[in-house]
Amino acid sequence: xxxxxxxxxxxxxxxxxxxxxxxxxxxxxxxxxxxxxxxxxxxxxxxxxxxxxxxxxxxxxxxxxxxxxxxxxxxxxxxxxxxxxxxxxxxxxxxxxxxxxxxxxxxxxxxxxx
Amino acid sequence: xxxxxxxxxxxxxxxxxxxxxxxxxxxxxxxxxxxxxxxxxxxxxxxxxxxxxxxxxxxxxxxxxxxxxxxxxxxxxxxxxxxxxxxxxxxxxxxxxxxxxxxxxxxxxxxxx
Numbered sequence: 001x002x003x004x005x006x007x008x009x010x011x012x013x014x015x016x017x018x019x020x021x022x023x024x025x026x027x028x029x030x031x032x033x034x035x036x037x038x039x040x041x042x043x044x045x046x047x048x049x050x051x052x053x054x055x056x057x058x059x060x061x062x063x064x065x066x067x068x069x070x071x072x073x074x075x076x077x078x079x080x081x082x083x084x085x086x087x088x089x090x091x092x093x094x095x096x097x098x099x100x101x102x103x104x105x106x107x108x109x110x111x112x113x114x
Numbered sequence: 115x116x117x118x119x120x121x122x123x124x125x126x127x128x129x130x131x132x133x134x135x136x137x138x139x140x141x142x143x144x145x146x147x148x149x150x151x152x153x154x155x156x157x158x159x160x161x162x163x164x165x166x167x168x169x170x171x172x173x174x175x176x177x178x179x180x181x182x183x184x185x186x187x188x189x190x191x192x193x194x195x196x197x198x199x200x201x202x203x204x205x206x207x208x209x210x211x212x213x214x215x216x217x218x219x220x221x222x223x224x225x226x227x
Contacts, residue, residue: 042203
């Protein structure tokens, strides 16, 4: 079965640079969630989208923005990167219209800021 | 607000030992409860879930029962294997709360021969 795809899997950036992370949900899933997991930490919710509209917002810095496109893939844009942004970024998808809220996670993008 | 508290790790067990990882929660509303597992270098995988009080989730020999009276969702397995070594996260989701997951801090399990 198709899973959530994230790209790139690894990304190295320098401070003050910009990064774009991409997420391709499971086919026919309408909801995308982004989570950030710092080293040794639990995943923290950043933001979610349902049918291309922002659904909920968590502890996402103002330097970050995200959107969901017409094909339901999502991109997380991160600007003015800081060392503290180094983390594993997970995308998850679910099918809200089917009545199932179970979230399926991608393998994550490991961002290292130097 | 919503929060999840897990027992601290690492938990080190011998193969075939009994496993319990404690999880308690605080939630506004009626949460669904989950256990996720994260193997080294990999993403999060749903292990099991329970959506209402007294439900028992089970998968791959792991079990957890949704106890509303004690606000707990402890993970158990009767006989662990080396391949169970991973980090286990307890999480909750409140319907109507945006469906975002709130995770505990994770418990690392190490199983030795």
